[in-house]
Amino acid sequence: MTSHNAAAVPEGLLTRLLKDDSAGGIILVIVALIAIIFANSSYSHLYAGFLEIPVQVRIADLNLEKPLILWINDGLMAIFFFSVGLEIKREMMIGHLSQPSQIVLPGVAAIAGIAAPALIYVWLNAGDPIALRGWAIPSATDIAFALGVFSLFKSRVPVSLKLFLLSVAIFDDLGAILIIAIFYSSDLSTASLAIAAVGVAVLGMLNYFNVRSQAAYLLVGLIVWTAVLKSGVHATLAGFVIALFIPLSLKNEDGKPMLPHLEHTLHPWVVFMILPIFAFANAGVDLTGMGWGSLSNSVTLGIALGLVVGKQLGIFLVCAIVIKLGLAKLPKGASWMQLYAVAILCGIGFTMSLFIGTLAFEGLPAEYLTQVKLGVLLGSIFSALLAAGLLMMSKPIEQEEVAS
Numbered sequence: 001m002t003s004h005n006a007a008a009v010p011e012g013l014l015t016r017l018l019k020d021d022s023a024g025g026i027i028l029v030i031v032a033l034i035a036i037i038f039a040n041s042s043y044s045h046l047y048a049g050f051l052e053i054p055v056q057v058r059i060a061d062l063n064l065e066k067p068l069i070l071w072i073n074d075g076l077m078a079i080f081f082f083s084v085g086l087e088i089k090r091e092m093m094i095g096h097l098s099q100p101s102q103i104v105l106p107g108v109a110a111i112a113g114i115a116a117p118a119l120i121y122v123w124l125n126a127g128d129p130i131a132l133r134g135w136a137i138p139s140a141t142d143i144a145f146a147l148g149v150f151s152l153f154k155s156r157v158p159v160s161l162k163l164f165l166l167s168v169a170i171f172d173d174l175g176a177i178l179i180i181a182i183f184y185s186s187d188l189s190t191a192s193l194a195i196a197a198v199g200v201a202v203l204g205m206l207n208y209f210n211v212r213s214q215a216a217y218l219l220v221g222l223i224v225w226t227a228v229l230k231s232g233v234h235a236t237l238a239g240f241v242i243a244l245f246i247p248l249s250l251k252n253e254d255g256k257p258m259l260p261h262l263e264h265t266l267h268p269w270v271v272f273m274i275l276p277i278f279a280f281a282n283a284g285v286d287l288t289g290m291g292w293g294s295l296s297n298s299v300t301l302g303i304a305l306g307l308v309v310g311k312q313l314g315i316f317l318v319c320a321i322v323i324k325l326g327l328a329k330l331p332k333g334a335s336w337m338q339l340y341a342v343a344i345l346c347g348i349g350f351t352m353s354l355f356i357g358t359l360a361f362e363g364l365p366a367e368y369l370t371q372v373k374l375g376v377l378l379g380s381i382f383s384a385l386l387a388a389g390l391l392m393m394s395k396p397i398e399q400e401e402v403a404s
Contacts, residue, residue, distance in 0.1 A: 023148075023271065023272075024144035024145075024147070024148060024271040024272070024275065025144050025145045025146070025147055025148015025149060025151075026148055027271075027272065027275075027276050028142070028144055028145050028148070028275060028276060028279050028350065028351065029145070029148070031276040031279045031280045031283070032279050032280075032283040032350070032377075034280065035047070035279065035280045035281075035282075035283040035284035036283060036284055036285060036287070036377075038284055039284030039285060039286050039287075040286060040287050040288065044286065047284055050068065051067065051068055051069040051281055052067045052068065052069065053067065053068045054066075054067055054068075055067070055068055055071050064226070064229070068281075069281055069282075072277055072278055072281045073278070073281075073282075073355065073358055074229060074234070074235040074236065075235070076274045076277060076278060077236045077239075077274070077278060077355060078225055078235050078236045078238055078239035079239060079266070079269075079270065079274055080236070080239070080270055080274050080275065080278075081177065081236045081237070081239035081240045081243075082221075082239035082240065082242055082243045082266070083239075083243075083263065083266045083267070083270045084173050084177075084239075084240060084243070085239060085240040085241070085242070085243025085244055086243045086246060086259055086262060086263040086266070087170065087263060088170055088173070088174060088243075089243060089244055089246070089248065089259065090248065090259060090260065090263065091167075091170055093248055094248070096163055096166075096167060097167060097170065101328075102167070103167075104322065104327055104328045105164065105167075105319060105322060105323070105328035105329075105331075106164055106167035106168045106170075106171055107171055108318050108319070108322055108328075109164075109168050109171075109315045109318060109319050109343075110168050110170075110171030110172045110174075110175060110315075111171075111175070111318075112314035112315055112317070112318035113139070113141070113168065113172060113310075113311050113314045113315040113343075113346055114136075114139040114172065114175045114179075114314075115139075115314060116306075116310040116311065116313055116314025116315075117138035117139050117306030117307060117310030117311055117314065117347075118135050118136060118138070118139050118306070118310070119310065120138070120302065120305050120306045120309060120310040121134065121135050121137070121138055121302035121303065121305075121306045121310075122135050122302075123302075124298050124301055124302040124305070125298045125299065125302050128298065130364065130368075131298055131299050131302075133360045133361060134299055134302070134303070134356075134357060134360040134361060134368075134372065135360075136176075136179045136183065136184075136356050136360065137303050137306070137349070137353050137356050137357045137360060137372060137375070137376070138302070138303045138304075138305075138306025138307045138310060138311070138349060138353060138375075138379060139172075139175070139176070139179070139306070139349075139356075140172065140176050140349045140352030140353045140355075140356055141168070141169050141172045141311070141346045141347075141348065141349060141352065142348050142349055142350035142351045142352055142353070142380070143165075143166065143169035143173075144271060144275060144351070145348045145350045145351070145380065145384070146165060146169070146345045146346065146348045147162075147165070147166075149345060149348065149384050149387060149388055150162065150165060150342075150345060150391075152388065152391075153388070153391040153392065153394065155396050156391060156392075156394040156395065156396050157334070157338055157391060157394060158331065158332060158333030158334050158338075160331035160332040160333055160334055161331050161334050161338055161339070161342050163331070164331045164334075164339075164342060165342050165345065165346070168315070168346060169346075172346070172352075173352070176352055176356065177237060177240050179356070180234050180236065180237060180356070180359060181233065181234075181237050184234055184356070184359040184360065185232055185233040185234055185237075186232055187232040188231060188232040188233065189230060189231045189232055192227045192228070192230040192231035192232075193227070193228075193231045193233070195223070195227040196224050196227035196228045196231060196233075196238070199220055199221075199223045199224035199227060200224060200241060200245070202220050203217065203220050203221065203224070203242065203245035204245060206220065206245070207245050207246075207247055210247070210250055212250060212251060212252055212253055212258075213252070213253060214252040214253065214258055214261075214262070217242075217245065217246060217258075221238070221242035224238050224241070224242055225238040225239065225242070234359060236355075246258055246259045246262060247259060248260075275351055278351060278354075278355070279350070279351060279354075282354045282355070282358060282373070283350075283354065283373065283377070284373075285370055285373035285374055285377065286370060295374070295378070297371050299368065299371040299372065299375060300371045300372075300374045300375040300378070301375070302375070303349075303353070303357075303371075303372065303375025303376055303378075303379055304375045304376075304378040304379040304382070305379070306379065307347040307348070307349050307353070307375075307376070307379030307380060307382075307383055308344075308347050308379050308382045308383050308386070310347075311343065311344070311346045311347035311383065312340070312343045312344040312346070312347060312383075312386075315342075315343035315346055316339065316340050316343040319339060319343070320336075335394070337390060337393070337394070338390075338391070338394055340390065341387045341390035341391045341394075342387070344383055344386045344387040344390065345383065345384070345387040346383075347379060347380070347382075347383030347387075348380045348383050348384055349376050349379060349380055350376060350377075350380045353372075353376040353379075353380070354372070354373065354376050357369065357372035357373070357376065358372075360372075
């Protein structure tokens with residue numbers, strides 16, 4: 001599978017995920033369970049107090065003071081989106097999504113997978129303007145969690161479906177970034193945005209003049225992130241924008257291609273530290289006193305049904321239409337049932353859905369976030385179980401096909 005030219009470029013995130021998919025998803029499940037146990041134990045006050053610890057960074061007149069939970073959601077998740085941006089740029093320039101023919105099926109699948117869950121949520125929450133703020137929550141896919149489930153059945157599914165799942169997730173992440181930028185930014189500061197724009201222009205100049213100092217890009221990127229943090233636009237978007245200006249093939253001071261080197265370096269930190277910390281900080285839902293009324297709440301129900309029903313119907317139906325029209329082909333070696341199972345698997349929202357939920361109901365009573373957490377957990381768990389059941393029914397494929 002590896003060409004001679006590919007040896008010059010370090011393995012990207014896509015290749016590494018194909019080799020070891022389960023670790024990140026398993027860790028997320030364990031950490032989420034720990035968070036739920038803490039939130040429902042006699043130590044729940046310690047869990048809540050830990051997340052509210054004030055953290056301050058001050059340099060001259062610049063003062064950044066936030067509780068720990070916001071440093072996690074605004075700071076660590078910016079690094080995650082930086083990693084996502086690096087992946088998207090590489091995949092679209094030299095990777096699996098560099099050919100137009102490879103974009104059609106996952107592209108339309110991702111669009112439908114964003115639209116259908118949103119429509120279900122809006123339908124269930126029509127007439128409640130506050131609840132409607134969460135319309136985008138069930139539109140997200142947690143690729144680490146989804147691949148963790150998928151990897152349990154790697155002897156039964158062709159590698160083409162892994163590529164399809166990853167490609168859908170890439171477009172899904174891009175859609176989430178656009179949604180956050182357009183719908184979850186407010187009270188914009190013109191001065192801060194101007195500073196961020198100047199920083200982005202400097203990044204463009206560094207790229208244009210082939211500056212090889214990796215530290216220069218990261219330092220300017222830190223300034224851009226700080227300005228965006230103060231601007232009213234969500235700070236995670238800065239991470240994505242900065243990634244787009246990292247040179248793909250230009251070698252850094254150590255003689256390594258800059259973008260693949262950064263992507264390779266960040267990967268274990270994102271999978272084994274950043275996402276688990278985020279999951280621990282945001283998955284702790286208090287189940288005390290919850291009954292049928294909690295489960296049938298329109299926010300909870302809209303998220304759960306959006307993930308379980310909206311994702312699978314949107315993705316599978318549009319894929320079927322596009323394939324039947326001859327605009328794309330069924331992934332090589334895959335059956336329709338396997339494609340349907342992957343469509344269900346995309347309903348595992350978890351990290352990204354929780355993240356959008358924190359933005360949608362920021363500053364509102366805590367009950368909204370509780371409803372978000374419950375809906376995301378229910379929708380993600382049911383999607384995982386349904387997909388696993390279908391994939392388990394697939395016959396094992398030839399060993400050499402699995403190895404390829």
